[in-house]
Amino acid sequence: MNSEIIISNLCFKIKNKIIFHDLNIKLNNGIYVLQGKSGIGKTTLLNLISGLYGDYKGNIIIAGCNKLSYMFQDEMLFSNLTVKENLFIKYCAQNTDKSVFTTILEKLLYKYDLGDLTDEKIKYLSGGERQRLQLAVLSIDEPDIILLDEPFSKLDYETRNKTFNYILKEWSDKMVIIVSHDTISTDYNIKYLHMEEGKLHEL
Numbered sequence: 001m002n003s004e005i006i007i008s009n010l011c012f013k014i015k016n017k018i019i020f021h022d023l024n025i026k027l028n029n030g031i032y033v034l035q036g037k038s039g040i041g042k043t044t045l046l047n048l049i050s051g052l053y054g055d056y057k058g059n060i061i062i063a064g065c066n067k068l069s070y071m072f073q074d075e076m077l078f079s080n081l082t083v084k085e086n087l088f089i090k091y092c093a094q095n096t097d098k099s100v101f102t103t104i105l106e107k108l109l110y111k112y113d114l115g116d117l118t119d120e121k122i123k124y125l126s127g128g129e130r131q132r133l134q135l136a137v138l139s140i141d142e143p144d145i146i147l148l149d150e151p152f153s154k155l156d157y158e159t160r161n162k163t164f165n166y167i168l169k170e171w172s173d174k175m176v177i178i179v180s181h182d183t184i185s186t187d188y189n190i191k192y193l194h195m196e197e198g199k200l201h202e203l
């Protein structure tokens with residue numbers, strides 16, 4: 001499915017602070033890395049796209065998308081439960097047929113290199129392992145649009161590139177918007193979006 005996000009004449013304020021003034025952009029399937037200085041409005045844009053804020057002016061049109069998934073900067077895992085249990089909870093929220101969970105679980109554990117940690121509680125995982133698990137949790141949704149806010153923040157250079165490759169392997173034919181300050185080394189075609197002074201430019 002080809003997804004599109006069309007933002008036109010977007011104006012948005014938080015407590016009288018202008019975050020966006022007449023922002024216009026059209027995004028299609030592909031991997032976008034959204035950059036810009038701290039506090040400029042990157043997370044706010046993801047919040048607007050995902051529908052968390054309704055009080056904006058202008059238009060945000062999302063087309064060709066059945067499911068949009070959003071990985072927040074703050075972790076959304078159950079720390080006293082295991083890797084398997086976290087995946088199971090997410091699976092049950094979407095599916096009534098539990099019989100295929102084991103097959104899906106095995107695939108996800110393999111894909112995200114979490115096989116040795118199946119029965120480990122989240123609180124004992126490293127930052128990078130938790131970020132990989134969050135990506136695995138998101139992929140249960142089979143989303144068409146994926147918003148990732150700083151998914152590499154706890155990772156060293158090598159693990160960051162490895163994690164980025166998980167994202168590409170899983171979602172290269174979808175629309176992925178990644179907020180990241182990092183330079184990402186890859187042979188894949190990624191598009192950079194730069195945010196400044198309430199506007200967004202594709203580089």
Ligand SMILES: Nc1ncnc2c1ncn2[C@@H]1O[C@H](COP(=O)(O)OP(=O)(O)OP(=O)(O)O)[C@@H](O)[C@H]1O
Nearest residue numbers: 014015017019036037038039040041042043044045
């Ligand atoms: N609920 C809120 N109340 C008051 N100010 C807010 C609120 N949410 C965001 N802001 C402000 O809006 C601006 C944009 O915040 P946002 O989190 O979108 O920036 P960002 O570009 O993602 O920053 P960073 O790279 O540091 O995560 C900031 O100045 C922030 O302080």
